[in-house]
Amino acid sequence: MKIREKWVNEKNPYLFFFLFFTFFCIILRADERDTWHQPDKVMDVVGVKPGMIIGEVGAGHGYFTFHLSRRVGESGKIYANDIASRALASLRRKCESEGITNIETIVGEVEDPLLPKGILDMVFIVNAFHDLAKPVELLNNLVPSLKPDAPVVIIDRDPTKFRDSAGHFLTEEEILEKIEQSDFELDRIETFLTKHNIYVIRVGKEMQKINEEGKCGIKISGNKREMI
Ligand SMILES: C[S@@+](CC[C@H](N)C(=O)[O-])C[C@H]1O[C@@H](n2cnc3c(N)ncnc32)[C@H](O)[C@@H]1O
Numbered sequence: 571m572k573i574r575e576k577w578v579n580e581k582n583p584y585l586f587f588f589l590f591f592t593f594f595c596i597i598l599r600a601d602e603r604d605t606w607h608q609p610d611k612v613m614d615v616v617g618v619k620p621g622m623i624i625g626e627v628g629a630g631h632g633y634f635t636f637h638l639s640r641r642v643g644e645s646g647k648i649y650a651n652d653i654a655s656r657a658l659a660s661l662r663r664k665c666e667s668e669g670i671t672n673i674e675t676i677v678g679e680v681e682d683p684l685l686p687k688g689i690l691d692m693v694f695i696v697n698a699f700h701d702l703a704k705p706v707e708l709l710n711n712l713v714p715s716l717k718p719d720a721p722v723v724i725i726d727r728d729p730t731k732f733r734d735s736a737g738h739f740l741t742e743e744e745i746l747e748k749i750e751q752s753d754f755e756l757d758r759i760e761t762f763l764t765k766h767n768i769y770v771i772r773v774g775k776e777m778q779k780i781n782e783e784g785k786c787g788i789k790i791s792g793n794k795r796e797m798i
Pocket residue numbers: 627628629630631632633634651652653654657678679680681683696697698701702703704708
């Protein structure tokens with residue numbers, strides 16, 4: 571007990587410095603991400619507005635989710651999906667501690683994010699597209715969730731903009747190839763971010779028609795396509 575008291579008393583300045591430094595690093599890291607992700611500019615450019623209902627695939631601990639939540643406001647809603655339930659649990663804890671009520675988490679399947687059908691104004695996939703095991707199937711399973719002409723916004727690292735020795739990325743060509751194999755068409759690529767590119771894609775005309783006329787979608791599972 572005496573030793574503990576002595577340690578706390580003597581090491582107090584170090585303890586204080588350590589806690590201050592940790593806190594400073596957390597703030598700095600969040601700010602640093604904002605400098606290269608420019609979330610406000612990204613949301614302006616793709617048209618995120620108050621009241622929108624937005625899905626996010628691979629939300630993780632919610633870096634982008636909370637920016638979206640603030641922008642859509644109380645009249646809007648964010649469905650934050652991931653296959654990692656622990657990451658979503660930490661996202662929910664932050665919502666509870668900060669009183670955020672417009673985010674709902676959804677644990678999805680590898681091929682299907684299980685987002686609600688027919689109500690989404692937009693879907694974001696931030697820093698997660700290169701991690702998807704079945705990107706084409708997952709994109710196709712988004713179709714029934716999107717309102718007509720609603721975009722999917724993929725923000726992913728561009729290996730030509732910085733060195734990544736781990737090779738943990740997809741090239742622009744590879745991303746475009748996946749999009750081409752899916753039911754989506756490329757609308758445009760925004761290149762103003764320093765490390766990432768933004769791919770804005772929309773459901774191709776043919777699939778859009780099927781989806782609207784049939785008021786149904788197609789669930790992809792392996793090689794199987796099933797009307798739902
Ligand atoms: C690099 S993290 C990015 C997290 C967050 N978007 C961010 O920018 O901080 C990639 C995330 O994608 C998730 N992920 C991987 N495959 C997925 C899938 N098939 N469906 C949904 N999420 C997936 C991972 O669990 C992880 O949380």
